[in-house]
Amino acid sequence: MAKEMKKRYTQQGYQELLNELNYRKGELREKIKNDIAVARSFGDLSENAEYDAARNEQGINEARIKELEELVENAVVIDEASIDSSVVSLGSTVTVRISDGKSESEVTYSLVGSNEADPFSGKISDLSPIGAGLVEMREGEEKEIETPSGTIRIKVLKVSRTNA
Numbered sequence: 001m002a003k004e005m006k007k008r009y010t011q012q013g014y015q016e017l018l019n020e021l022n023y024r025k026g027e028l029r030e031k032i033k034n035d036i037a038v039a040r041s042f043g044d045l046s047e048n049a050e051y052d053a054a055r056n057e058q059g060i061n062e063a064r065i066k067e068l069e070e071l072v073e074n075a076v077v078i079d080e081a082s083i084d085s086s087v088v089s090l091g092s093t094v095t096v097r098i099s100d101g102k103s104e105s106e107v108t109y110s111l112v113g114s115n116e117a118d119p120f121s122g123k124i125s126d127l128s129p130i131g132a133g134l135v136e137m138r139e140g141e142e143k144e145i146e147t148p149s150g151t152i153r154i155k156v157l158k159v160s161r162t163n164a
Contacts (some may be wrong), residue, residue, distance in 0.1 A: 006076050008126075010091050010162065013116035014077045021068040024061055032058045071115065085161045088134045090126045095158040096134070100150060110162045112133070130154070 009017070010090040032054060039051035078090050088094050088111065095108045099110045111134065124131045133145035133154065142155040 002057055006074050007071065007135050008078055008090055008113040009116060010112055011077055012162075013113055014075055016070075016116075017068060017075065018071055019074060021140065024065050024068065028061055029065075032061055086138055086159060088137045088159055089155065090135075093160050093162045094134055094137075094156060097114050097155045097157055099153040102154075107158065109134070112162075 006135065011084065014141045021053055035054040036051065036058065039048055039054050042048055042050060045051050069070050085087060085092070088109050090113065093108060093110045095106065097104060097106050107122075109122055109130070111126050111131055112123045114125040115126050117123055130145055130152075133143065134156070137159075138154045139159055142153065143149050144153050
């Protein structure tokens with residue numbers, strides 16, 4: 001298997017990884033173990049849908065535990081206290097004005113690592129077209145950024161640390 005690439009995380013994103021890993025290794029693993037024991041008590045395992053479902057859930061959980069352990073092992077947590085809050089970088093919250101030539105909107109994003117991205121919550125990856133375009137920008141700066149839906153003009157209105 002190929003060597004896992006180091007992924008950058010904010011402190012919050014790294015903590016969420018650890019929380020999920022601990023939940024899956026503890027509480028969820030125990031629940032699945034109990035589900036398997038209950039299903040075994042129903043008798044013939046060859047025609048036992050509850051047993052099959054519990055074993056399937058166990059396999060999915062163990063695979064996710066392995067994935068999370070690799071992510072934690074290869075995580076690089078950025079020191080958000082050392083971030084220059086006047087420059088957009090991983091761990092920044094940035095308010096921008098976006099213009100596509102037809103309309104204009106003001107949006108606030110938090111720049112996070114690629115595994116933490118959740119555009120519906122305003123968390124965009126520093127590797128996404130907009131996120132990558134914003135990196136190193138300062139308040140008041142403008143530039144054009146190529147996105148999958150076309151070129152946009154973006155102006156940085158405000159930059160701050162996400163967990164300030």
